[in-house]
Amino acid sequence: MHKDILVCLEGSxxxxxxxxxxxxxxxxxxxxxxxxxxxxxxxxxxxxxxxxGGSSFKHERDEALMVDARKHADDWVMLFEARCRAAGVPARxxxxxxxxxxxxxxxxDAHDLTVIGRDANFRFETEEDDAQTRxxxxxxxxxxxxxxPESAAPTLGHTVLLAYDGSGAAKRALNSFAASxxxxxxxxxxxxxxxxxxQAWEMANRAVQMLEAAGISAKGHNIVSVLSNVDxxxxxxxxxxxxxxxxxxxxxxxxxxxxxxxxxxxxxxKSTVPLYLQH
Numbered sequence: 001m002h003k004d005i006l007v008c009l010e011g012s013x014x015x016x017x018x019x020x021x022x023x024x025x026x027x028x029x030x031x032x033x034x035x036x037x038x039x040x041x042x043x044x045x046x047x048x049x050x051x052x053g054g055s056s057f058k059h060e061r062d063e064a065l066m067v068d069a070r071k072h073a074d075d076w077v078m079l080f081e082a083r084c085r086a087a088g089v090p091a092r093x094x095x096x097x098x099x100x101x102x103x104x105x106x107x108x109d110a111h112d113l114t115v116i117g118r119d120a121n122f123r124f125e126t127e128e129d130d131a132q133t134r135x136x137x138x139x140x141x142x143x144x145x146x147x148x149p150e151s152a153a154p155t156l157g158h159t160v161l162l163a164y165d166g167s168g169a170a171k172r173a174l175n176s177f178a179a180s181x182x183x184x185x186x187x188x189x190x191x192x193x194x195x196x197x198x199q200a201w202e203m204a205n206r207a208v209q210m211l212e213a214a215g216i217s218a219k220g221h222n223i224v225s226v227l228s229n230v231d232x233x234x235x236x237x238x239x240x241x242x243x244x245x246x247x248x249x250x251x252x253x254x255x256x257x258x259x260x261x262x263x264x265x266x267x268x269x270k271s272t273v274p275l276y277l278q279h
Contacts, residue, residue, distance in 0.1 A: 001181035002029050006111035008104060009037045009076040010124065014117030018148040019080060021274060022115045024155050025146075026089045029181040033091040035080035036107055037073035038100050041066060043126050065125045072124075101136040108143050113180065118149040118268055134268075138249060138277060144176045147268070147275045156274065157243020159187045162218070163233055164207040166192075169248025173278035174207055177246045178214040182276070188218040189240055193232055197224045234270055246276040 007022045009015060019035070026033050044065045077093030084091035096103045100122035108114040116137065121130040137145060160183065164170050177183065190207045194200035200222035211218040225232035237245055268275075 001031075001179065002112040003031045004111045005029075005031050005033050006104075006108050006114045007033055007035045007080070008114065008116045008120060008122070009035050009073075009080055010117070010120045010122050011072065011076055012117055012120055012150075014119040014148060014150040016117070017150055017152050017154075018115045018117040018120075018146075019083060020154050021146070021148050021152060021156070023084060023087045023089050025113075025115075025182070026084075026091075027087070028184065031112075033080075033084055033089055034094055034107075034111065035077055035084075035091060036094045036096065036104065037076045038103050038122050039066070039069045039073050039095065039097045040100055040123050040125060041069075041097050042099050043123055044069065069125050100130070100133045101140075104133070104137055105140055108137075108141060108145075111143065113144050113146060114141070115146045115148060118147050118271070139279075141277075141279055144173070144180070144276060144278045147271075147277060149268075149271055149274070151272045152274050153243060155243065156182065156186070157241070158185075159189065159240050159242045160244045160246060161233075161237045161240055161242040162188065162190045162207065162211075163245065163247040164190050164192050164204060165248075166203050166206070167248055169279055170207075171210075171248070173246055173248040173276070174210055175214075176278045177276060178211055178216055180276075182244070183211075183216045186244075188216055189221060189242070190218050191221045191223050191233065191236055193223045193225070193229050195224060197222050200224065230270060237273065242273060244274050244276060245271070247278075249277050249279045 005022055022033055045062050073095050081093050122133050123130045190204045192200040192204040204220035208218045208220040223232050223236055
């Protein structure tokens with residue numbers, strides 16, 4: 001069961017949703033939360049080369065941005081700790097100076113689960129958008145990541161959809177989810193997308209048997225559709241009214257492209273529910 005959860009803080013609506021979701025999970029799993037705010041000094045001080053007379057201006061500009069970044073980090077940690085106290089959830093705040101992706105990947109190794117807002121911008125002082133940090137984490141994380149969109153409900157609901165293709169990543173996602181405690185009192189459905197309905201049915205039911213061996217009841221489904229993998233999965237998730245989707249990243253099958261190129265963007269943009277992802 002997840003007992004130590006890392007929550008990435010940066011003030012966006014999706015990060016606010018991630019904090020709320022983390023508090024709900026902590027209550028369910030009786031877990032501790034750690035709220036991480038990052039001060040991106042390397043990127044703030046990097047900047048462009050300056051000409052004669054420009055170095056003084058750049059130094060002043062960098063110092064102003066650092067002061068602003070530290071204030072934001074302090075505020076986010078303070079608000080996080082206050083929300084957790086009000087909810088009766090044990091929590092602590094962390095502030096790290098460093099590049100966002102590297103800092104999060106290093107810190108998440110000490111936690112069972114990392115929760116991130118889907119549209120979080122950890123480089124807000126220097127960039128308008130920061131999909132790069134999120135994508136780097138999804139590619140390199142060795143522990144499960146819960147990605148929370150702004151539109152997510154405040155709770156995970158009663159229904160979970162696990163997308164399964166038999167890959168190593170999918171098996172790790174299944175095992176991680178089974179051990180997380182998040183399946184407790186929820187209806188779990190397993191779906192396999194394939195052009196061959198019989199093979200998809202067999203694959204899904206192998207996952208059902210794995211879950212049952214872990215003490216979790218589940219129902220298998222095969223999905224044969226003319227839609228793209230992403231659209232077929234989300235259409236089925238909507239029919240189930242799923243409050244959480246579970247899947248392995250970088251699977252080598254029909255859903256192998258879910259985490260590459262434009263399909264990643266499609267998956268993340270279309271999801272209205274949290275995604276539990278495991279490399």
